[in-house]
Amino acid sequence: MAKRIEVKDLDIYYDKFLAVQGVSMTIQPRAVTALIGPSGCGKSTFLRTLNRMHELVPNARVEGQVVMDDQDLYASGVDPVKVRSQIGMVFQRPNPFPTMSISDNVAAGLKLNNKRMKRSELDDVVEQSLRAANLWAEVKDRLGKPGSGLSGGQQQRLCIARAIAVQPEVLLMDEPCSALDPISTQAIEDLMLQLKENYTIVIVTHNMQQAARVSDSTGFFNLRGVGQPGELVEIDETTKIFSTPSKKATEDYISGRFG
């Protein structure tokens, strides 16, 4: 299931504004890659290019390549909707469909993908996905109740279950814990460590301790200068980035000298 992603010289635009320039990196399968850096340097923008969500903004576009295994996701003829179903996304604020039941929330992606399934098959996928998201024990007796009745941390795990249900290759997470309390955060971090056995995970986080705890590789983004685009300064094993980074800007950032 997990796939490797090669990003090659990617420039990312909002209309004429070049937000991020010249990103090249390899994202390893069955591993967690964390993206860190100061506000506005383009981490979320970059993350959204990995599943072609960036282009949902009018006039937003990219130049360069994002290659998953052997396929350039931006090649002509590639269906962005299919890309988004292969590369799931979890957002900062848990966003279950509020009036839908817990069970229907998990099944929503499958229905959107027009997968025809028998009720019993659907129930199996719902259970497997909730188990994989470490939520099954807490909700198994109230699957028909609305998703909005869950705590914030449970809602975020519900969103992860919804993302997993369509069996994606990759999971993108944009600050998935920033709206959560420490106990829910720990539940999501534990979950990431389990999920990486099967998925390629990329997480944007402002919390450097979190990056250090959960990720195998860390990429540091920064603005090239005032009024300049963001760029990837370096990416390396997380232990290296947090102990002996190659670039001074990385060292200054992780030691709290700026950002």
Ligand SMILES: Nc1ncnc2c1ncn2[C@@H]1O[C@H](COP(=O)(O)OP(=O)(O)OP(=O)(O)O)[C@@H](O)[C@H]1O
């Ligand atoms: N929809 C948009 N339209 C135009 N410009 C945008 C849009 N979204 C983001 N930008 C710009 O792109 C640049 C990168 O923003 P982005 O949100 O990706 O940064 P970030 O590193 O994720 O920031 P933060 O850590 O604060 O979330 C910023 O200059 C931002 O103003």
